[in-house]
Amino acid sequence: MSWERSGTDYWRQSSELIFQHHKLEKGLCLPRTSRRFFGQVAAENTVSLMKEWRQCGLDVTAPVYRAAEGVLRSYRAAIIAMPGRETVQKRLLNEIDGLVSDEIDIAYRTPLIPPKVPDGAYATLLALSQSRRSTRDFASRPVDLTLLERAATVAQLSPSACNRQPWHLHLYDDPEAIKAMLALQNGNSGFGHTVPLLAVITSDMASFFDSSERMQPVLDGGLFLMTLLLALEAQGLATCCLNWCVDPATDKKGHRIGAIPEQEKILTFLAIGYREEGATSPLSARRPIEDVIRHH
Ligand SMILES: Cc1cc2nc3c(=O)[nH]c(=O)nc-3n(C[C@H](O)[C@H](O)[C@H](O)COP(=O)(O)O)c2cc1C
Structure with a gap:
């Protein structure tokens, strides 16, 4: 269980990239009252992992990379509206603009409002x-x-x-x-x-x-x-x-x-x-709910 960094390894790099950009994505969904400048380190890490991705010749049309682009675009829009850290903000905007185009496929737009739970x-x-x-x-x-x-x-x-x-x-x-x-x-x-x-x-x-x-x-x-x-x-x-x-x-x-x-x-x-015609299964009786829930 370790991310030792040596050479190209799609699984490790994609996991690390998701780990970093997902921090930004989560930050974009906090209550408005919690909004303050956030995500500098995660954004820097995301940018550097995306550069590494390109240097290693990994596919820039891969969904993991496209998702990172989508997150950075939304993060860019969010930090423009967050005053107080002008130098950091300027540097991040430059980095993001150098890496990600304006055109984000609808499939990678984040955050989103999830669909309603269906009736029944x-x-x-x-x-x-x-x-x-x-x-x-x-x-x-x-x-x-x-x-x-x-x-x-x-x-x-x-x-x-x-x-x-x-x-x-x-x-x-x-x-x-x-x-x-x-x-x-x-x-x-x-x-x-x-x-x-x-x-x-x-x-x-x-x-x-x-x-x-x-x-x-x-x-x-x-x-x-x-x-x-x-x-x-x-x-x-x-x-x-x-x-x-x-x-x-x-x-x-x-x-x-x-x-x-x-x-x-x-x-x-x-x-x-497929279940054989007439096949049975054990009852496998379940414990009562009182055994399960401990209300503190
Ligand atoms: C991780 C796991 C391993 C299991 N291994 C076996 C197994 O080796 N052989 C078997 O007949 N059933 C196995 N089972 C099935 C359980 O006996 C069964 O899920 C449990 O009794 C509940 O019954 P149900 O699945 O019919 O609801 C396993 C279930 C789980 C979740």
């Missing part, structure tokens, strides 16, 4: 959560990978620390590959052979800057996973999370067999497919 959203979410039950008996029908892309599009909207989105979704649909991967995992006996599509959810450790962030890889990945489960369920696909509670040697094997880079931490396997 709670009832729909409750019903979806009730129908999503871990499935351990899959039909042999193959899964169209475009459904996975659609699910990942929803899961991509999950929150993450400083918006770094550290997750990756590895997919395996070759039966031999699935068999080899599942042989490393102890929670699929009796049904692993019915799994038509296996996913591995990972968190990229190059997204984080030091061990103070040690909870984030798992937490962010878990949020992505939960949204993914519901988005798959919403398209008629059943799932079963498969724990990755393995020793280091098995973890290494999982990386090797699954062709997963070492910098990615494997969080969980996920069986995906």
Whole structure:
């Protein structure tokens, strides 16, 4: 978990750039009463990371870079309206103008007013959560990978620390590959052979800057996973999370067999497919809400 700076590394550079420009983006959304000159260091860091991006020859049309441009444009407009730090303001305006054009694609305009919650959203979410039950008996029908892309599009909207989105979704649909991967995992006996599509959810450790962030890889990945489960369920696909509670040697094997880079931490396997006709799921009774909420 460290951002040692050497050479071109898209994942590290994009994470760092998001981390910095997101500070500015957040500052633009504070209550008006809190407005004061803000963001000098984050703006300087954003500018220098964007210069580094260009020097390294990374793609300046990449969404992460375009998003940074969008943030700097809005930040520019905001600091013009913030008096009191003329020298800093002038320097930042020059830097921003030298780097970012006036033309910002609508897709990268920030901040925004989020769309309204649709009517009936709670009832729909409750019903979806009730129908999503871990499935351990899959039909042999193959899964169209475009459904996975659609699910990942929803899961991509999950929150993450400083918006770094550290997750990756590895997919395996070759039966031999699935068999080899599942042989490393102890929670699929009796049904692993019915799994038509296996996913591995990972968190990229190059997204984080030091061990103070040690909870984030798992937490962010878990949020992505939960949204993914519901988005798959919403398209008629059943799932079963498969724990990755393995020793280091098995973890290494999982990386090797699954062709997963070492910098990615494997969080969980996920069986995906269509529920076999008449397949049942355990009740998995939930604790009462009184066990959950502690009102202080
Ligand atoms: C991280 C994680 C790992 C899990 N690992 C396994 C597993 O290895 N095998 C299995 O059959 N179920 C596994 N499960 C499924 C749980 O048993 C199941 O989610 C829980 O009992 C609640 O039931 P539900 O998913 O049907 O609501 C796992 C669930 C999670 C979240």
